[in-house]
Amino acid sequence: MEIGIADYNGNKLITVSGDIDMYSSPALREQMIFLINKKVSVMLVDFNKVSYIDSSGIATFVEVLKHMKSYGGRLQLFGLPVAVKEIFGFSKLDKVFEIFRDIEDAVKS
């Protein structure tokens, strides 16, 4: 898994590629918690190159979402591949997270 962090119109854009699993999710969590500690108001996460996510990856995003909501921040996910989106749906998390087709839709919301 690789993680990229960039600025995008004043927001933080996290680009993740590869598998998010029990082995890789702690590194992702660390990066996102670092941004949360800076009280980043909007975090955009690009899933286009995510090939796999397991329950530990999902748990990472749930934890980040809860942290961000606690200070009024927004976590926005976009570009979820079908298989990844299906996992969020099965977990009933597609209604909990802000999920968008692409970055333009996320920014416009």
Added chain:
Amino acid sequence: MKEFIKITVPSDAKYLCLIRDITTRMGLLGGVEGPLIDTLKLAIDEACANIIKHAYKGDTGKKIHIRYRITKGAFEAVIEDSGEKVRPELLQGRDLDDVKPGGLGIHFIRRAFDVVAYDGKKKKGNRLRLVKYLKEE
């Protein structure tokens, strides 16, 4: 295909990708296709992650054994460890409407497989048998 394939993998999360790749390949060899492969792969990954986390408490020096068997009508995986005994009655997972980190793995396992059975006769460690019945064409 009636043969079985047995693999042994260290109880280190960095090898979960290997287990996923082998599970996918075994599924393809058995004629399993499409989204079903993804659900089987996720379930076996979750079962092995549970072993690392709960049975072995993060000890990376142990072993996980997986025996795959595919017949015309079923995909079967038997996963064994020598760690702490699992109490199946406690494996409930969280209420899916109760949004919090964790507790999803067992849901992913149960939705993928028709049979999810711990072998109570195994003296040391755990033996989990997972069976998915395949529809015949």
